[in-house]
Amino acid sequence: MRKIDKDKPLKLTTSELLALDVSKAKVSILSSLLSIFMGLVLGMIIMLIVKPESSFGGLATILTGGFQDGAQSFGNVLHYSTPLILAGLSVGFAFKAGLFNIGGAGQIVVGGFVAIYIGVKWTWLPSEIHWIVAMLGAGLAGALWASVPGLLKAYRNVHEVVATIMMNYIGMYLVLILIKGSVYNSDKNETVSVPRAARLPRWGLDKIFEGSYVSAGIIIAIIVSIIIYIIIFKTTLGYQLRMVGHNRHAAKYAGVNEKRNIVYSMLIAGALAGLAGGTIYLSPAGRHIEIVSQLVSEGFDGIAVALLGMSHPLGVLFAGFFFGYIKTGGFYMQSWGFDEEIINIIIASIIYFSALALIFRTKATQIILLFGKWFRNIFKKEKPKDKENRGDLDEEDN
């Protein structure tokens, strides 16, 4: 057995580093930041290959685009992050219970359809509660849609990944059929516009961020993520869900009704995705469901958000803001001659890098240890005495 010297982290092996007692939250956050950095580097490399002369400007635009036009851009960042946060919470919540909810797209579109339907048809509702009813309907519809894979998983052992993917396509086609029978605008081949009274209120946010699409949705998203945090970490239900997520069989042995918990977690996840659908289609920007057989992209973006936020509600909140931020930057990329798809490339590579957690966690541990030593040296006002260690800083571990 080799002696483990915390002061020389670059000389430790992977398994030794992972076994060290370093704050897990710190390591996770730092490794997420490292994967974001690597994703941006990869995007930069692609831009350099394709069009070297404007690549640096492009990168600068991605990083600063959220502030390009001042308050208006930042308001739009908030607007675009709203559904991302909610969809990310949906995936993350299911992930806590050990389920991989890829069905965001279906749940979002079903929730969005119900929101539009209530918004357009139930005009007898007073305008103060109209949008609230529409949002609740969206959440319920999403929950209903996610309950099918949940029940199939719990009672028929159907793999939830395949079941939710199938439900995506069923939801998409079903919504297309339903739209044609109810809220169809045949001129534009999409849904009719939701009247202004049923859309999300602005709550004075439009005064702060003038000219942007920001609405109450972002505040709902923040409140919901706090509620989800409380459910996961402060309630019995959340504790049981996490137990099932860690080890389904152990939870069952400990007396947890694991089947019921699987269904519950899918219901809540579906409701969150449905709410995301509501915020998309009731937003002041006025989006419509088009009659095309294509899945809603926010469903898959939600997976990215949840993975980057490590399924922790507050992590998801920040990851949602981050993706909303660089997506807003992406809209300005045209001026550099790049397609906005470069943002999706960067997001996908961030997810890939965060899957390579092993490397990044060890690197993060090393960095934390090095910085810890550095800080200690500063505060103790000692002279750094590891002169023989200096040259090792850029040495690879094995």
Place this chain on the structure above:
Amino acid sequence: MKKIINNLFKSCKALLNKLFTKIKTAKKKTLLITIIAILIFISVWLWDNPTFYFLTRITLYSSIPLMVVALGGMFSERSGVVNIALEGMMLMGAFVGLFIMYILQGKGYNGQHIFLLSIFIGGIVGAVYAILHAYASINMKANQIISGTALNLFAPALAIFLARFFTGTQQLNFSDPFRIKRMGFLSDIPVIGKILFTNVYLSTYIGIVILLVSAIILYRTRFGLRLRACGEHPQAADAAGVNVYKIRYAGVIISGFLAGIGGVVLIVATTTTFNANVSGYGFLALAVLISGQWRPGRVVIVALLFGFLLKISDAVTLIPLLDNLRLPSNVYSMLPYIATLFVLAFTSKKSQAPRAAGEPYDAGKR
């Protein structure tokens, strides 16, 4: 080389032997199946109408790519690596393969040669793309579903980005001279001639060859045995001297190769524009694989069923019984997905997934 041929020859012989002994032993069941097959054949022969052949033909157009991709997934999952990235691998293969086709067409090359070349290049690109998944899930012990999702997100973004950059739009248009109208006397064989030898693509035969070869590789070769062992109990395989990492790499790369081929074949047989998506066929292939219980024989049957359900909405006006119902066409589009859920709901209880699929292999863990 000689050794390999000898081995193949021996294994074919063994297969035939086993087949004959099986026929002798399982008399009742086989007899029943044979009689049913003959009856179906005769009834189809009697019910000889163009609608039927149209249906079988378009069914084959979507079944063959589904089957090829599902077989690809089989190699990966039976080696113990869950491959949800089939969609992305298909898309990458299809994009590069069709880009080559887009460039070469109209420059005086033989149509079928271009087709074969783009299939091959599509396969290679899929295999290269699969290495990313292999690296993450084998070396880095990553969560295989996360890595697969990342690759699924990456492929369309890159395809759209590059297509828009090189051609201005995200669509790649190509012409379709690849359909073979007739194949001489083969087309005159009753029933089979009309199903398999008229209006076909070369890819149909490639698909059939891939099916036979993968069944033989999986069940009749040393590599196949090792592959299956790594998917069931990698520790035992390792103890027996098998290099689990190498075998799993091979499994994932083969799956990428087949997925890339499937992508090109799908696009060519079903449309003449490539719009940077493969319309969820990768996910469907995954469902085919699971409903087919990770076995080549059942995968074929499920793929044929799914291909039929996928294409029924195109043919609905030709079938008076269904046309009279006057349902919206999207109802038929939903059918394959609903069918998948039903099939899975009834088969998943006694699902025989490779036991170690999804678990990274750690040599230090016992």
